[in-house]
Amino acid sequence: MEKTYNELHITPSSDYPLFLDFIMSLSDEAIEEAEGSIILRSEDNLEMLCFGVEAFAKELSLALGKEIHAETKLLVKENEDWIAQYRNSVQPLHVNDFYIHPSWVEGVEGKKNIIIDPALAFGSGHHETTYGCLLLLQKYINKDASLLDVGCGSGILSIAARKCGAIVDLCDTDEQATGSAIENFKLNRENFNRIWTGSVQKREQEYDVVVANIIADVLIMLASDLQKAVKEGGLLILSGILDKYVDKVEQKFSSMKLVEKYQKEEWFTLVLQRN
Structure with a gap:
């Protein structure tokens, strides 16, 4: 240089x-x-x-x-050493038991460490919607629960669910995202059950938990398919919902029971149960 x-x-x-x-x-x-x-x-x-x-x-x-x-x-x-400057600007994140950090930062003993290097695929944990999902996954995931991550991005939510003991499937319509998720699973030495490029319609089963951190318009468009993907009594975690759209999303999913409504800044994450 x-x-x-x-x-x-x-x-x-x-x-x-x-x-x-x-x-x-x-x-x-x-x-x-x-x-x-x-x-x-x-x-x-x-x-x-x-x-x-x-x-x-x-x-x-x-x-x-x-x-x-x-x-x-x-x-x-x-x-200047732009790479060093960039690395110094990426801060690790604590979300209760999760510690999300890039590969050049050491993990924390006693925490569920998740390595995510910032890249083009969405999801390093710092956005309010990802944060909300990480928080609620810890609360509602049971060991050996089946989980589908719709719109997986970097795979951070699937990796988090796996670290809580879930058996995970994941999908994204963007091939770059699924490729990134596969690499991040390898980086974290975790495994998934199935991954595909596409959306929830390509699923082969129902799940104990379905999580979809997308945007409100897409959640509304996929409402029927998302609800059908959840087992009876199972949970649907929705995020990526701006405050001005939260009522519209709740109305679209009104056939499900609202279990929890979490807000961080202007973003909402909903936990719904299939009756």
Whole structure:
């Protein structure tokens, strides 16, 4: 890694989209947009790009018949260890008996340690909806209970349920998510019964517990299938529900008994029982 890198700030006086398209056509570097400015960072020299932007502004002024200019600012900055900075920014999380932490942080003795490295698949435990599910799973999961995690994301809820002794199936419509979940099960040295890319409709059985941390609209759309997936007397844990939608979700699942309603910030998690 070079000791320094170049940072170019471009702030057009008008016609911002045209400048953005022009810059993207000239450079394959990552581009950041910030308050009307376009920022490029590279270890390569960016002076020619700076001249090109100024020339483009002049040509654009002639073509559109109005004065257009672009303020450019070229900086040389010290390179830093971004990976180390990123790792330091990821904080472990305690949720009662669970301790969720990345692989580069040691676990805590006496806790149910769950290793989750932040990635594209949703679910590191820090979001209020995941937190609510983790809290309630500890309360309602019994050893050897069968559980289905619908929209599993990183697999964090399935792994948590497994650490509570459940036999777990999991699914997600995103193949990247199911792949991430499989890797996270390996990372945690845990096993699952079955995993598939798709939704609850592909299930082959009913479950003691079904958990679905998605969004309210999808929960409502899947309401019938989610309820059918739960054994008689079993539990359905729903999350991803903003406060303004919670009444709508409760109404859609009104045939089930409301056991618990947990709120963290503006997000709700519901525990429902099939009658």
